[in-house]
Amino acid sequence: MNNPSxxxxILRPIVIRLLEEKKKMYGFEITREVKSLTAGRVKITEGALYPLLHSLEAEGVLESEQQFVDNRMRKYYKLTPRGKKVSKxxxxxxxxxxxxLQNIFNLKPA
Amino acid sequence: MNNPSxxxxILRPIVIRLLEEKKKMYGFEITREVKSLTAGRVKITEGALYPLLHSLEAEGVLESEQQFVDNRMRKYYKLTPRGKKVSKxxxxxxxxxxxxLQNIFNLKPA
DNA sequence: AAATATACATAAGAATCTTAGGTATAACAA
DNA sequence: TTGTTATACCTAAGATTCTTATGTATATTT
Incomplete structure (x- = not known):
């Protein structure tokens, strides 16, 4: 992305939001979805994403379930009941x- | 602030933006201005602000000038010509x- | 056969902040 | 006059969150 810093x-809220909307996603899918929602400009790195998913699961915000598709493992994540509260x-x-940001940068739509 | 992380x-662009608009500000003033623009919700800590101002000056984005007001030192910062390009x-x-963010979080104003 | 895409994972290090401390003056309250 | 709050600067240690680099493995395309 342009300016990663x-x-x-913001990665954590992004993941939570996507899982709120899509109900069930796996890691690789999340990176693609964010790319698609931002015209390829925002690229979530796997080094950031996977540890985040693990810690969200450890916190009880997400729960996971493994599936095999075409002999390849996918780990699907979804919000727990507690995760739904966190999401709100x-x-x-x-x-x-x-x-x-709109106030500070004077971006308020006319 | 609510969720500091x-x-x-985003602190760096905030400082640059404020100096673009106000032309000349000192550190303490910046913290107050951000508080005022966000109804007291965003509080820039001095531990983050002052080192940032120093490094922006070292990069040639800002230049400073000291003044004494009521026996108290103020260090005014403004954008350099290069800083103005950086600001854009x-x-x-x-x-x-x-x-x-609006796309990812579905915040587009109707 | 090699490269690209899919799909997971971890570890070292960089960047950016918070927390906690320090110095000093001015104004106000107890 | 003594303590508290506000102003105004500063730094250092540590926490958090990311990037970069690397690894494993399978499927598809060139």
């Missing part, structure tokens, strides 16, 4: 965050 | 960043 701290909260924070 | 990576670029990145 902008996205520092996280979404509120992001909404506020974007509002703040 | 969201703002990780940085602003473009932020605009794109916010657009991406």
């Amino acid at each position: 902008l996205y520092k701290g 909260h996280s979404f509120g924070e992001i909404t506020e965050f974007v509002t703040h | 969201l703002y990780k990576g 670029h940085s602003f473009g990145e932020i605009t794109e960043f916010v657009t991406h």
Whole structure:
């Protein structure tokens, strides 16, 4: 991506949001989805994503289930009930965050 | 602030943007301005701000000038000519960043 | 046969912040 | 006058979150 450091701290809410919308995704799919939603500009690295997924699972926000497709392993993740609460909260924070950016940078749509 | 890690990576563009708009500011003033622009929600810590100002100056993005007001030192910063170019670029990145957030989080205004 | 894509994973190090401390002056309250 | 709050600068240690580099393995395309 253009300036990776902008996205520092935002990966976690992104993953949670995508799982809220898609119900069930595997890691590689998440990287593709973010690329697609941002016209190829935002590339989540695997070195960031997989450890994050593991810690979200350890926190009880996500739960996983393995499947084999074409002899290749996929690890599907979805929100737990607790994850759904976290998701609502996280979404509120992001909404506020974007509002703040619009105020600070004078980006408010006319 | 609510979730400090969201703002990780965004402090630098914020400082540059404020100096683009206000022409000349000192550190303490920047923390107050950000608080005011975000209804008290975003608090820039001095431990983050001052080292950042120093490194922006070392990079040639900012230049400083000391003044004494009421026996207290103030260090005013402003953008250098090079800083103004950096500012334009940085602003473009932020605009794109916010657009991406709106796409990922489905925040596009109706 | 080699390269690319899919799909997972970890570890070292970089970047960016928080927390905690320090110095000093001015204004206000107890 | 003594303590507290506000102003105004600063640094260092540590936490968090990422990038970069590397590894394993299978499937598909060139």
